[in-house]
Amino acid sequence: MNEDDRGKLLARILNATAKFIESGSIMNADTGLDRIARIASPYGDAMQRVATYISVGLASQMLKNLHGVAYVITSHAIAEATQGEGVMHVIDLSSSDSALWIHLMHRLKERQQKNSHHHHPLVLKITGINENREALDQMEIDLRAEAKKLNFNLHFQFNSVVSNLESLDIEGLNVIKGESLAISSVLKLHSLLATDDDAML
Known part of the structure; x- marks a missing residue:
């Protein structure tokens, strides 16, 4: 399968899986996540990597729907997953x-x-996506103020992407090899990933 076909297939399966999770059909969602795991790779091309992380997000969303867990778990899971070193890139949809x-x-x-005993600074990059530039600017002000107030060994970067999800350029999210990547707010994704209405599994 070439990169382009694989990217399209992944987008279709992700889209379908997000819809299954939203409608509560867990068995189908599980099948979708399983297929993504087989095709995607955290070390592959951009779409494979994005698909891997989105599917992790979808899986946690599925658990959240089942147990009503608050976002404390999300930030805990992200913090645990990145193990405190290097660059952590969060894409907030x-x-x-x-x-x-x-x-x-x-x-x-x-x-x-x-x-x-770890003296390496942690780099936290947040890429915020919103159609409203003011909302992003406000968010950046809040987060910069908090990072300053907390006063610990953290380099904080905020990238504003003024876009709606439908016209989002995945390449433009500048995901760099070697970064820990987390994608938040996954159930917004089916609008981003919808290619056509009948693209089901």
Whole structure:
């Protein structure tokens, strides 16, 4: 399968899987996630990598729907997954709420204090996507203020992407090899990934 066909197939399966999760059909969603795991790879091309991380997000969304877990788990899971070193890149598909990322910063500070033998700064990159530039600007102001207030070994970067999900350029998210990547707010994704109405599994 060439890169282009594989990208289209992944987008279709992801889209269908997101719809299954939203409508609560867990068996079908599970099958979809399983197929993605076989085709996608965290080390592959851009679409394979994005698909891997989106599917992780979808899986956690599925659990959330089942158990009503709050976003504390999300930021905890992201903090745990990145293990405190290097660059952590979070792509927030519905940026307007700073609370989740403020919570994440607190988690990261706690963890850095526990592992005080690590002196490497942590780089946290948040890419916020929203059609409304003011919402993104406000979010950046809040998060920069919080990072400053927390005053720990953190380099904080915020990238604003003014776009709706339908016209989002995945290449433009500048995902770099070697970054820990997390994608948030996954159930917004089916609009991004919809290729055509009958593209089901």
